[in-house]
Amino acid sequence: MKQQLLTANVATNLYWLGRHLERIELSLFEINNAYDKIIDVDKDAGVKLYKKYGIDIEYTGAHDFLAQAIRGEHSANLADIMVNARENAIISRPNMDASAFGEIIELHELLQQISKSTFTIDYKDIDTALSLISEIWGAHEKKGHRRCSDYFLKTGKLIEEVDFRLRFNKDMEMTDLILEDINTIFKILDPDFDSKVKKSKENNQNIMEDLYKNVDKLIVG
Numbered sequence: 001m002k003q004q005l006l007t008a009n010v011a012t013n014l015y016w017l018g019r020h021l022e023r024i025e026l027s028l029f030e031i032n033n034a035y036d037k038i039i040d041v042d043k044d045a046g047v048k049l050y051k052k053y054g055i056d057i058e059y060t061g062a063h064d065f066l067a068q069a070i071r072g073e074h075s076a077n078l079a080d081i082m083v084n085a086r087e088n089a090i091i092s093r094p095n096m097d098a099s100a101f102g103e104i105i106e107l108h109e110l111l112q113q114i115s116k117s118t119f120t121i122d123y124k125d126i127d128t129a130l131s132l133i134s135e136i137w138g139a140h141e142k143k144g145h146r147r148c149s150d151y152f153l154k155t156g157k158l159i160e161e162v163d164f165r166l167r168f169n170k171d172m173e174m175t176d177l178i179l180e181d182i183n184t185i186f187k188i189l190d191p192d193f194d195s196k197v198k199k200s201k202e203n204n205q206n207i208m209e210d211l212y213k214n215v216d217k218l219i220v221g
Contacts, residue, residue, distance in 0.1 A: 010092055011152045011219045017088035018156025020081050021104075024111075025133045026164045027078060028126055031069045035123070038062040050076065052167055063120050071115040079115035082108050095149035100139040107132040151185050158182050159211050166204040182211065189218060 006014075030049055037045035039062045046065040050057040055074045059065040070078045086108040093101055107129060114125055140153060158178055165175045186193055193214075 006095065006148050006152070008219050010095060011148070013088040013091040014095065014149055014152040015156040015159075015215060015219070017085055017092060017104075018153040018158075019160040020085035020088060020156075021133060021136060022157045022160035023164075024078055024081055024085070024107075025130065026161070027069075027076065028130050028133075030168075031066070032126055032130075034069075035062055035066060035126075038065055050074075066121040066123070066126075070111070070121060077115075079111045082111040092149070092153075095147070096153075097139045100136045103132050103136045103139070107136070148189060151189055155182060155185050155215065158185075159215070162211065163208060166207065179207070186214060186218060193218060 031046075034045040034049045042048075043061075046059055046069065047057060050069075053076045055076055057065075057068050057072065057074065059068045068074075069076075086104060089096065089101055089104045110125065110129055110132070114121055137157075140150065158181055162175060162178055162182070164170070165178070
């Protein structure tokens with residue numbers, strides 16, 4: 001890993017940039033699946049999805065569900081999350097891949113356009129957003145993880161994925177593998193850091209609390 005001096009503020013913003021982008025990507029996949037189910041088999045699929053986020057959502061049909069998911073007045077509003085991601089990226093820009101930064105700005109503009117439009121959301125807009133996020137991660141992976149900034153961004157991405165997998169009761173074995181990757185990154189960032197996150201099938205909250213405490217210690221330390 002190349003030596004790189006990061007302020008706590010930049011490290012924090014890179015971490016949250018990773019989390020916000022991953023949250024949008026994973027949410028879009030779930031929205032995509034719920035949209036198909038609303039059309040074909042289960043009109044309440046969107047309601048069930050947002051219950052997992054702790055949000056009550058109402059819609060009149062599949063297209064209205066897309067509108068409520070992306071620009072509705074709730075804490076999982078994707079356009080608002082992207083505003084936060086853009087701010088994270090601007091603060092972190094000197095420590096980011098230039099092409100990834102440009103695609104983040106493009107993704108922000110797309111979601112803001114969708115949010116402010118009075119027209120029905122085009123299903124293809126979701127594909128465009130997912131494609132942009134894929135390009136962002138692709139640019140990040142292509143150059144490899146050689147600097148602290150790369151690792152903080154990756155940490156945010158992986159922790160958000162763990163949160164998602166726990167929230168949606170995904171396969172625990174794969175979640176444990178991701179936790180191992182996170183512990184490895186912690187050790188790379190600070191070889192003396194006691195970063196072991198305990199695996200627990202009984203208490204998901206403990207896993208997330210351990211992760212948050214470790215990230216705080218790593219950034220502050």
